[in-house]
Amino acid sequence: MTMTHSGLLAEDVLDAHRAPPTLGVVSLIIATVTTGLLAGVFYAYACSVMIGLGKFDDKTFVEVMNKINVVIVNPVFMLSFLGSLAFSILASVFYLRSDLRPVLIWIAVAAALNLLSLIITSGFNVPLNNNLATATDAQGLVDFAALRKDFETPWLTGNIARALANTGALTALCWALVQHGRSGR
Incomplete structure (x- = not known):
């Protein structure tokens, strides 16, 4: 063990140098939370909102769904909708180093699944909403x-499909956090 001039052990300095910046960990946590929130929204639609709307007549169904589609486009929802992908990508940047690849792989899987959810929403659900x-x-x-x-x-x-994609992304991000913890950083 070698002491540095500030009294820190040389291994401590090297470990600190290898660890991702605090912003990397914070962005990974925010990616996990926003992805979980988005998966929860899509899950809630699947197991409650759409079942409840299904009990109404056609006119009420269309009118209420149209109102929901307008009010859901708000800053809180958009933070999770766009933040899930954006923070996954941001987190991946902080884990690019080769010694952090076990974490990066899972963040990349999550980013791909979050992107898939965005594609499904933009290419499938939104056009149906517009119609x-x-x-x-x-x-x-x-x-x-x-x-x-x-x-x-x-x-x-x-x-x-998008609920499954976001749930998969959430699972991958949780596993990335486990891998981060296992790395001792």
Whole structure:
């Protein structure tokens, strides 16, 4: 053991140099939390919101779903929706070093799954939402039964797919935290 001029052991200095910056750990924790929140939103839709809406007539279903689709686009939801991917990517940057690869691999898996969820949402659920919103802008008679028929089952399928993607991402981020803890850093 070698002492440095400040009284620290040389191994302590080397370990501190190898550890990811505090911002890396913080970004990993925030990625985990935001991903968990997003998985929870999609889970809640699958096991309660859509089941409850399914009990209503076609007109009420369409009108309430349209209102939900408007109010959900808010800063709190967007923090988890975009933050899950952004903080996963940010965390991965701090774990790029070769000695931190066991953590990085799981963060990368989570980032890929968070991206998949974003793609499903943007490419599948949002277009269905936009089509359903035509009832709000329509002049005259609206075929609520047809709108609902074209929306409900496909939207539920997309929602379950993105819920699974985000749940997988959450699992990967939790495992990244375990790997971080095992690394002794």
